[in-house]
Amino acid sequence: MHLHTKLYKERNRIKNNDLKYKNYLQILKEELVPAMGCTETIAIAYAAAKAKEALGCTPEKVIVEVSGNIIKNVKSVIVPNTGHLKGIAAATAAGIIAGNPDRKLEVISEVTKEDKQRIKEYLSTYPIEVKLADTPFIFDIQMNAFYKDSFVKVRIVNYHTNIILIEKNGKILYHKETTVSKENGLSSKESLNVEDIIDFANSVKIQDIEDIISRQIEYNSRIAEEGLRNNYGANIGSVLISTYGCDIKVRAKAKSAAGSDARMNGCELPVIIVSGSGNQGMTASLPVIEYANELKVSKEKLYRALVISNLVTIHQKTGIGRLSAYCGAVCAGAGSGAGITYLYDGGYREICHTIVNALSIISGMICDGAKASCAAKIAAAVDAGILGYYMFKEGQQFKGGDGIVKKGIEATISNVGKLAKKGMKQTDKEIIEIMME
Structure with a gap:
């Protein structure tokens, strides 16, 4: 290969990486808002x-x-x-x-x-x-x-x-003109994929994400504590702790559930949302924050883990849409599982298997509107994310051909998008009819 061809390819690679960096950073800025x-x-x-x-x-x-x-x-x-x-x-x-x-x-x-x-x-x-x-x-x-x-x-x-x-x-x-299939005015999410998300999380300058991620930690932790302290909704967080104790796996579920119960039932504290949802924002962040505290990792590692959890959640939701019959907490639970895996020094392989395992366990959980039971669904989704990690740690995994699972993480995520957007269309209509009776 000629030297000028190599230089041309290298310049293109650097340019593409720079564009992707800016795109991923802008996605976080647009999606993680109060x-x-x-x-x-x-x-x-x-x-x-x-x-x-x-x-x-x-x-x-x-x-x-x-x-x-x-x-x-x-x-x-x-x-x-x-x-x-x-x-x-x-x-x-x-x-x-x-x-x-x-x-x-x-x-x-x-x-x-x-x-x-x-x-x-x-x-x-x-x-x-x-x-x-x-x-x-x-x-x-x-x-x-x-x-x-x-x-x-x-x-x-x-x-x-x-x-x-x-x-x-x-x-x-x-x-302004708009179409059903495009979110005009927002950055394209077409380039999102798990491998590049991990590369971005590992390479992003902390000063570029510090304001975004520190605000997510502050806001979502505050409403979770409020939910555990006081009486909101079905008090799923408190029920989990009083029933199962204070193990880290329980606390990770309880914090996110408590935040949801508070938010669904009149708490006036703001949250940082992900993919247009406060519940998904809390599910993608609070379990990762709780595990980071337990493992006593550095602030930098927590920030990078949250970048993975948030972007993996957004990546899954891109194929599904903002609203559907498919409970978005499932995506965020798998996202938090990916973030927790990163905290345990998991790389691309471990993170992929965690996501696939989590999606295999709980895909298909319905969204029947925002209400108190969202907190319980969040607990189930976080549990699937955690189990997805521990399964792979023990050498267990769901493989291509097992139900909706296909070989390759991106193929499985694509299948979930099809299931949610197309397959559950009639389910959504039935849910709405039932709720309006």
Whole structure:
């Protein structure tokens, strides 16, 4: 091979690595963001706050048109900062009365005691109608706000802050084209793969990720401790510890479950989300943090392990989508298993087998909306991630041809995406019908 050909190839390799580095870093910046409460609930409050802003006054009537998955995820959770109100109408009222749209997924984080009373009064005074939207988008919120002869439409699709339309009195104030299959405005995740994720985690400069990861550790640890200290939901974290003791495997499950119970049941502390989900954000981070404390590893090693857990979770969810009938905690549980494996000095081979084992154990767990039982599902998902690691440590593994498992980690992850996105489509419809009966 000629010298100039070698140099050309080497320059291309360096350039591609640099682009991938920047891409992976940007994915972390976009995905690991703070949110208060169930993210679908907060997306509704955000749409309502934007509608009021465009209208220029408090609407006297609101019609909220949403896709089935939004109904599924908002129906049973408490809207934070509302005095324990539940559902789409409560989230809408909170956004209208006390929302600050500039805060996006923390839109109702600055609610006063007086605001809480005004939210209740608004709900009892003005009609808020909720309709099931006829839409190809799995994630779709359209907020229609009216005052006298004025009306405003605000529409969000695909992900929680992706406003594609603001219209007032028939005049379009803002519009952007979008498609069902693309998350316009976010970095491409097509280049994500487990081997490159591990390479990135090993090579990333700590100063490039310190702010992102340290905030995830701080926020998610705080709400987990709150969940264990106080009475939220089904108190799965406390049940696990009182039943099974304080072994590290129990604590890893209990912390993430407790954070979820607090978040689903009105706790006003923010969390750092992953793939648009606070539950996935806690599942991907808290078990890894707990194991890092147990193993007394360096802060740097913990940061790198969390990079793996977060990106492995995002990688799996890319083929599934933000919302589906497939419980996203499964992906995050496998992600946390990968992060824990890294803490035990596992490399590419060990991490791949951990992920495959975890997905083999628990893929197919349904998502029937955000609610208290999410905490128990998270505990099961984390358990699968931990078992996936210990299985391989003992020389045991699930192999290509075992059910949905194919030879090669990327082929197995692809199969899970097909199962969740295509295979469970009808399951999703049935779940939504059951919940709306």
